[in-house]
Amino acid sequence: MMANGFYVVQPQDSLFFRDGRPYEQADDGLAAAASLFPPHPTTLTGALRVALAMGNGWEGSEGWPKDILGDGQDLSKGTVRFGALLLMRQVGEKWQPLYPAPRNLLVRKASNGLAFATLSPHRTPALTDLGLLHPMLPPKGWENAKDARPAHDWWLTADGLAKVLAGEQLGDDFAKTHVVHSSQLWEKEPRIGLEMSAESRTAVRGRLYAPTHVRLRDNVGLGIAVSDLPDRWKKPASIVPLGGEHRFAHLEPAGEAPKVPELGKINHDSEGNQLVSITLLSPARVDTEWLKPGPLFDGKAEILSACLGDVLPIGGWDSRPGPNRGPVPLRAFLPAGSCWFLRMPPDVREKLPSFLGDAADNAHGFGHYALGTFQFSGE
Secondary structure (H helix, E strand, O other), X not given: OOOOEEEEEEEOOOEOOOOOOOOOOOOOXXXXXXXXXXXXXXXXXXXXXXXXXXXOOOOXXXXXXXXXXXXXXXXXXXXXXXXXXXXEEEEOOEEEEEEEOOOOEEEEEEOOEEEEEEOEEOOOOEEEOOEEEOOEEOOOOOOOOOOXXXXXXXXXXXXXXXXXXXXXXXXXXXXXXXEXXXXXXXXXXXXXXXXXXOOOOOEEEEEEEEEEEEEEOOOEEEEEEEEOOOOOOOOOOOEEEOOOOOOEEEEEEOOOOOOOOOOOOOEEOOOOOEEEEEEEOOOEOOOHHHHOOEEEOOOOEEEEEEEOOOOEEEOOEEOOOOOOOEEOOOEEEEOOOOEEEEEEOHHHHOOOOOOOOOHHHHOOOOOOEEEEEOOOOOO
């Protein structure tokens, strides 16, 4: 009956997750909004905390156990902690994780389907407006591939991610076995809604809005690990509200949390330095030193290059009664899949932080990463 463990959330209907942009019918162009997916980690940790509270006697009014579940988005006063938010796919009777494609992964059409390859830093740096930067280049045979594009809409199995992290050449079996396109996991559902008059219960003329929901395939869910709850706590409620427009999802325990693929051999440069990559598995809010090439960890390591996604503005909604009730200020995060390429002495690797960003974000599952290696392009 313990509440600690790994849980999979399966929607019972379509889902709608807003981003930080306005969604206001009165403003031209803002009455339409497409749902985010996957949602930001705090969306799922909020829903799971509600399920945990309900499973342990909370009735939705006073008495929220702040010493365990925290207060609002602040988990520092509580004990509960969450792992990275994972996209899960059911294969047979088992749930298996799917990871966002690293931002250095490329895809293009090939004679037998699709081909994948990874960008890697060139050995010789180039002077840019950010300083000396080792440009990211494709492998041999991809230099003139005009149809090559970033694999942003693809998801990798654990074995597929391990191959990318190890810097392996990605053969034909990679496309057939280790990657899944987002269209195979969920689909978009454009909808039209109207405002109803409270008096007449009829549509208000001219008050239309157009949300685009997402609907997950039958074998797809969202997974997250929960830890540091009291042993006496019972399992969470099995039905939990999730996202906007009063949608519900089913919550079920799924054993132990999936383990991040571990890296074996680390590549070295000619001077014996380790060539290490860091790939985000969940969004992270990093210091400015991570946003440009140059020294890291007090000069003990060096960022050679990076493939970073567009900044994610992540906020939320404070539902607690009182003067702070309302939207939470937006903060800038880097998306999952963003990756860095570092050169460092062997002993520095052992001192890498366990997560990126600050501890308050990490309590919600932000800042998790996977360690990889690489070779300079052309070698």
